[in-house]
Amino acid sequence: PPIDNIINMHDFEVVAKAVLTDKAWAYYSSASDDEITIRENRLAYQRVWFRPRVLRDVSSVDWSTTILGQKSTLPVYISATALGKLGHPDGELCLTRAAAKHGVIQMIATLASCSFDDIIDAAAPGQIFFLQLYVNRDREITRKYVQHAEKRGVKGLFITVDAPQLGRREKDMRMKFVDDDAGAKVQENQKDVKKDQGVARAISSFIDPSLSWKDIPWFRSITKMPIILKGIATAEDAVLAYESGVQGIVLSNHGGRQLDTARSGIEVLLEVVVALRQRGYFPNPNFEIYVDGGVRRASDVLKALALGAKAVGVGRPFLYAFCAYGQEGVEKAIQIFRDEFEMNMRLLGARTLSELEPEMVDASNLTSH
Numbered sequence: 001p002p003i004d005n006i007i008n009m010h011d012f013e014v015v016a017k018a019v020l021t022d023k024a025w026a027y028y029s030s031a032s033d034d035e036i037t038i039r040e041n042r043l044a045y046q047r048v049w050f051r052p053r054v055l056r057d058v059s060s061v062d063w064s065t066t067i068l069g070q071k072s073t074l075p076v077y078i079s080a081t082a083l084g085k086l087g088h089p090d091g092e093l094c095l096t097r098a099a100a101k102h103g104v105i106q107m108i109a110t111l112a113s114c115s116f117d118d119i120i121d122a123a124a125p126g127q128i129f130f131l132q133l134y135v136n137r138d139r140e141i142t143r144k145y146v147q148h149a150e151k152r153g154v155k156g157l158f159i160t161v162d163a164p165q166l167g168r169r170e171k172d173m174r175m176k177f178v179d180d181d182a183g184a185k186v187q188e189n190q191k192d193v194k195k196d197q198g199v200a201r202a203i204s205s206f207i208d209p210s211l212s213w214k215d216i217p218w219f220r221s222i223t224k225m226p227i228i229l230k231g232i233a234t235a236e237d238a239v240l241a242y243e244s245g246v247q248g249i250v251l252s253n254h255g256g257r258q259l260d261t262a263r264s265g266i267e268v269l270l271e272v273v274v275a276l277r278q279r280g281y282f283p284n285p286n287f288e289i290y291v292d293g294g295v296r297r298a299s300d301v302l303k304a305l306a307l308g309a310k311a312v313g314v315g316r317p318f319l320y321a322f323c324a325y326g327q328e329g330v331e332k333a334i335q336i337f338r339d340e341f342e343m344n345m346r347l348l349g350a351r352t353l354s355e356l357e358p359e360m361v362d363a364s365n366l367t368s369h
């Protein structure tokens with residue numbers, strides 16, 4: 001269908017499913033085990049209700065912000081999703097070009113199909129990137145990768161901590177991996193590629209399951225980039241993260257692709273804010289909280305921000321947008337978010353994101369399932 005027919009994020013998913021190969025659709029859309037968490041990621045936002053304020057002169061509204069001190073036209077960043085070339089010949093460059101044009105921040109995946117340098121080489125002057133890191137068993141490889149990224153101007157290191165092993169994505173496992181799957185390059189030092197368990201498992205066996213809190217000082221010693229832990233799922237670990245000296249956390253269940261029946265990021269946000277506040281750790285401009293998973297509307301984003309998040313990550317919608325329409329699709333997705341922010345902020349009575357406050361939502365049902 002012509003791109004003009006697309007009016008929301010769900011529409012991209014429908015078109016992507018129609019145009020993708022079975023293997024690509026399985027890899028992108030799958031979640032772990034019974035796919036309960038991925039479903040919950042959407043349901044949780046539906047348990048949060050707005051308490052809109054009126055008569056606040058909302059003739060002009062502004063949804064721009066900063067993320068890790070970097071300007072962003074949206075309180076949304078493009079989260080890392082691996083293997084972009086399974087879905088479009090230009091892969092992640094579709095994201096890069098659209099992000100450049102609209103002032104949105106892209107998080108580059110360790111397992112991107114386009115090489116890190118190809119992505120950075122395609123960037124506009126001053127374009128902001130974050131890097132998602134899977135930590136290699138060979139720390140020398142990780143050290144070089146991180147330091148190279150810093151040298152090339154990356155502004156934040158998002159270490160994925162919820163994937164010591166990749167979850168069982170059964171749709172994906174039913175597909176067989178072949179070496180040249182759309183530039184799905186297997187990491188050099190990988191010894192035991194398992195070709196009979198789907199794309200995800202085949203490309204991820206280099207990831208170090210021994211990673212622990214004790215490793216954080218080492219990361220601090222090799223880079224000056226802000227360090228963010230991606231995949232925090234409890235108040236306990238949010239407190240440990242703060243005390244470990246990192247600059248932020250992403251409350252995430254990896255889009256439902258890791259531990260099935262883990263809770264949604266928006267639900268975890270509630271207990272995290274309480275625990276950090278009790279200890280005097282929140283609010284703190286030097287420690288930002290992000291949420292991802294299931295965000296499909298600006299209204300979802302506004303709920304997360306009202307409850308204490310600084311920004312949210314969006315994965316599949318941008319991915320499906322470029323599978324369906326390339327760079328233009330990603331631009332359209334950004335435009336849809338913009339239109340939704342304008343309308344929803346007016347209707348909610350918030351002129352800027354700093355006017356969002358917990359009283360603007362009723363989250364009393366968020367933790368009842």
Ligand code: FNR
Nearest residue numbers: 028079080081082160254255292293294314315316
């Ligand atoms: C991901 N995600 C992910 N996360 C990560 O840290 N490293 C990675 O390589 C990937 N790869 C990846 C591939 C695909 C196909 C998907 C759908 C997701 C997780 C991603 O960064 C983010 O946490 C979720 O996608 C957020 O959920 P939504 O927005 O997809 O619902």
